[in-house]
Amino acid sequence: MASLHEVLDGKSICICAGSGGVGKTTTSAAIATGMAAQGLKVCVLTIDPAKRLADSLGLEELGNEARRVDPALIEEQGVEMKGELWAMMLDAKATFDELIARQAPDEESRDRVLNNRIYQQISSALAGSQEYMAMEKLFELHTEGEFDLLVLDTPPTRNALDFLDAPKRLTQFIEGKSLRVFMKPTGLAAKVTGRGVSVALGIFKKIVGFDLIADLAEFFNAFSGMVDGFQARAKRVNKLLADPETCFLVVCGPQGEPIDEAVYFHRKLVEAKLPFGGVIVNKVHYPADELKAEVEDLPAALADKLDDPNLAKRVADNFADYQALAERDARNIDHLANELRTSCVIRVPYLDEDVHDLHGLTEIDRYLFATAEERVEMAAGRA
Amino acid sequence: MASCGLEIPLRGYSYGTPLFLPPSEIARNQPIPDLLDKRLVIVTGKGGVGKTTVAVALGLRAASEGKRTIVCEVAAQENASRIFDHASVGFHEVEMEENLWSISIDPDESMREYVLLQLKVRAMRDMLFRSRIFNYLAAATPGLKELVTIGKIWELAQLDRKVKSGRKYDLVIVDAPATGHGVGFLQTPRTFASIARVGPIHSQAQQLDRFITDHEHTGTAIVALPEEMPVNESVSLERDLRDEVGVAVDRVYLNGLYPERFKKAEAEKLSALAENENGAPRAAARAALSEYGRAKSQRQQLSRLKKGVTAPVKTLPFLFEPELDVEAARKLAGKLG
Numbered sequence: 238m239a240s241l242h243e244v245l246d247g248k249s250i251c252i253c254a255g256s257g258g259v260g261k262t263t264t265s266a267a268i269a270t271g272m273a274a275q276g277l278k279v280c281v282l283t284i285d286p287a288k289r290l291a292d293s294l295g296l297e298e299l300g301n302e303a304r305r306v307d308p309a310l311i312e313e314q315g316v317e318m319k320g321e322l323w324a325m326m327l328d329a330k331a332t333f334d335e336l337i338a339r340q341a342p343d344e345e346s347r348d349r350v351l352n353n354r355i356y357q358q359i360s361s362a363l364a365g366s367q368e369y370m371a372m373e374k375l376f377e378l379h380t381e382g383e384f385d386l387l388v389l390d391t392p393p394t395r396n397a398l399d400f401l402d403a404p405k406r407l408t409q410f411i412e413g414k415s416l417r418v419f420m421k422p423t424g425l426a427a428k429v430t431g432r433g434v435s436v437a438l439g440i441f442k443k444i445v446g447f448d449l450i451a452d453l454a455e456f457f458n459a460f461s462g463m464v465d466g467f468q469a470r471a472k473r474v475n476k477l478l479a480d481p482e483t484c485f486l487v488v489c490g491p492q493g494e495p496i497d498e499a500v501y502f503h504r505k506l507v508e509a510k511l512p513f514g515g516v517i518v519n520k521v522h523y524p525a526d527e528l529k530a531e532v533e534d535l536p537a538a539l540a541d542k543l544d545d546p547n548l549a550k551r552v553a554d555n556f557a558d559y560q561a562l563a564e565r566d567a568r569n570i571d572h573l574a575n576e577l578r579t580s581c582v583i584r585v586p587y588l589d590e591d592v593h594d595l596h597g598l599t600e601i602d603r604y605l606f607a608t609a610e611e612r613v614e615m616a617a618g619r620a
Numbered sequence: 621m622a623s624c625g626l627e628i629p630l631r632g633y634s635y636g637t638p639l640f641l642p643p644s645e646i647a648r649n650q651p652i653p654d655l656l657d658k659r660l661v662i663v664t665g666k667g668g669v670g671k672t673t674v675a676v677a678l679g680l681r682a683a684s685e686g687k688r689t690i691v692c693e694v695a696a697q698e699n700a701s702r703i704f705d706h707a708s709v710g711f712h713e714v715e716m717e718e719n720l721w722s723i724s725i726d727p728d729e730s731m732r733e734y735v736l737l738q739l740k741v742r743a744m745r746d747m748l749f750r751s752r753i754f755n756y757l758a759a760a761t762p763g764l765k766e767l768v769t770i771g772k773i774w775e776l777a778q779l780d781r782k783v784k785s786g787r788k789y790d791l792v793i794v795d796a797p798a799t800g801h802g803v804g805f806l807q808t809p810r811t812f813a814s815i816a817r818v819g820p821i822h823s824q825a826q827q828l829d830r831f832i833t834d835h836e837h838t839g840t841a842i843v844a845l846p847e848e849m850p851v852n853e854s855v856s857l858e859r860d861l862r863d864e865v866g867v868a869v870d871r872v873y874l875n876g877l878y879p880e881r882f883k884k885a886e887a888e889k890l891s892a893l894a895e896n897e898n899g900a901p902r903a904a905a906r907a908a909l910s911e912y913g914r915a916k917s918q919r920q921q922l923s924r925l926k927k928g929v930t931a932p933v934k935t936l937p938f939l940f941e942p943e944l945d946v947e948a949a950r951k952l953a954g955k956l957g
Contacts, residue, residue, distance in 0.1 A: 256667065256668070257666065257667015257668055257798045258666060258667035258668015258669060258798070259667075259668060292849070292852070354815060355815075358763070358811070358815060436747075436748075436751075440739070440748060440754070441754055441757045441758075442819075443819065443820070452815075453757075453761075490668065492943070492944075493943050494699065494702070495668070535900050535901070535904060538900070538901055539901055539904060542893060542897065542901055543889060543890075543893065545886075545889075548882075548886055548889070551881050551882065551908075552882075552890065552904050552905065552907075552908045553904060554881075555881055555904070555907055555908050555911050556900075556903065556904035556907045556908070558940040559907045559910075559911075561940060561942060562940065562942070564942075565942035565943070589909075589910050589913045589914060590913065590914075590917060591847040591848055591849075591917065593847070593848035593849050
């Protein structure tokens with residue numbers, strides 16, 4: 238089984254993807270911490286508005302600029318910090334505004350776009366714009382070359398497809414080719430398209446209100462000078478995602494539903510020809526298969542040792558409950574490994590304390606970066 | 621019937637008539653009805669906390685009390701039908717049990733239905749949907765998908781259904797999108813009303829906003845887990861729902877609470893056992909200690925949650941079941957307060 242060190246060796250970008258609630262933010266922070274400890278200069282980016290990453294890294298808050306995590310805080314956890322750990326929280330709107338400022342031919346066009354109500358909606362609310370801006374920021378940081386490794390915590394989209402399609406959908410929206418042709422007063426609309434289009438436009442205007450169409454028209458006009466720059470940039474972003482130096486890690490939990498979503502997400506990555514690195518399963522109940530044979534007599538054995546039959550029964554019942562969960566997890570993970578045809582399935586156990594600070598992150602790193610032999614030992618030790 | 625061309629009389633959902641009972645019929649100083657006595661219950665929370673399970677459990681509970689109930693999913697995930705071990709339901713109202721229906725609200729289907737209700741002529745609608753320009757506009761209009769989704773939820777909650785031969789429901793339960801998306805989702809009508817300043821959709825968006833923020837008929841439940849960050853998020857979610865969406869939260873369900881199986885003195889005894897023994901007794905003692913530690917830290921999170929939110933907090937037990945099926949949801953249904 239490959240270790241995470243091997244998987245990330247020579248990579249400059251690591252993207253953690255998966256459905257909501259599986260521990261992506263924590264995993265991203267733990268990976269960044271672990272790789273920084275090894276001597277790399279690493280930056281972890283999150284777009285999670287819940288400020289969870291800041292909490293877990295002991296930072297008051299994260300902004301649209303990278304901030305360095307105090308190495309002393311990590312060393313307090315007994316981890317030698319050979320490199321540097323940086324973190325930032327992506328502000329999708331600010332990133333979009335910066336991008337407009339860069340692409341605009343002059344100040345007037347810039348302000349026209351920034352003040353357009355449709356733009357204001359897309360830059361903060363349109364599904365996919367957060368994802369697209371995350372990639373933008375990633376691209377920007379990668380181009381600047383300040384960091385050895387960038388770790389991206391992707392937004393919690395419920396549908397994996399959304400995340401991968403985001404750049405394409407957004408550029409399609411901004412291009413708005415067909416729409417722009419029709420909205421030009423002297424455009425082709427009147428001549429060639431005939432009644433269908435004008436009827437459709439008319440009905441649409443009636444339904445959504447005329448001024449929305451006017452705003453859209455204004456938006457496309459203001460944007461017209463920037464479309465080429467935007468497209469070229471989107472192409473480079475897409476190329477970066479498919480680069481062999483990029484690595485996608487799928488993060489999931491051991492229950493049936495997250496496992497199914499991980500399988501689905503992996504398929505989407507393969508279809509999109511994006512470089513898949515491995516899968517991380519969080520909160521796994523470790524099994525104790527080798528102990529099963531003895532379990533039959535467990536209540537009696539425990540009663541004898543504890544001198545308290547009532548307590549012994551509760552301990553045995555509790556153990557049986559945990560065993561059932563551990564067996565389920567093992568079954569689900571086998572299924573996952575088969576479906577993904579990967580040797581890189583990294584299990585992080587369900588730790589006794591929930592992970593929300595640097596102590597927890599370094600604890601997780603023991604499992605994320607363990608070698609194959611270490612993993613076997615740890616699994617046995619946790620039985 | 622409507623003529624072809626631009627002069628089609630557009631018919632909105634009937635705005636002139638009051639949504640529900642006129643306010644005068646409900647005495648002002650009566651307590652706000654209980655969660656399941658509302659017409660609409662929105663279930664929200666961070667991803668992966670068990671929103672769908674709680675939504676289904678609420679549905680089972682209401683159905684068992686004789687209320688005709690429908691559970692709506694909005695993100696095309698079909699997690700509810702999965703719990704019932706039922707094939708995907710899609711954009712259809714499918715009966716799962718007595719008094720309990722389920723639907724997966726697809727925005728494209730909602731849009732088709734909405735436009736048909738507006739135009740009243742199916743052929744006209746179909747022509748419109750074949751038009752590339754119309755599809756482009758629909759996709760390009762920020763928030764339109766969310767708006768028609770909420771419009772469909774509203775439609776399901778009407779006693780006088782707009783859809784032909786639509787069933788009447790006593791209660792509509794929505795399995796809403798996760799935290800970040802959830803607030804934006806519920807804000808859509810208000811946002812939209814401010815973008816489209818005129819036209820039918822403007823007044824419809826305003827109507828939907830009133831529907832969501834009508835606390836007499838619309839209730840909201842947040843689902844949380846007894847862990848540090850989900851608790852933090854639930855606290856800020858309640859605040860955002862109240863301050864930004866204008867929705868009052870009726871319940872916070874703390875899901876997955878471990879039982880307190882062991883006392884402190886017992887844990888000490890088990891620590892000694894874990895150190896001195898080998899094999900199964902040691903493993904069992906360690907599992908018991910894990911349980912003890914988790915149950916304890918969960919109780920701390922529970923008290924943090926209670927301090928952080930203003931809505932009453934109800935706990936739901938962790939279920940030691942390999943998969944959450946309908947029987948598991950039924951167990952939770954019995955424990956919902």
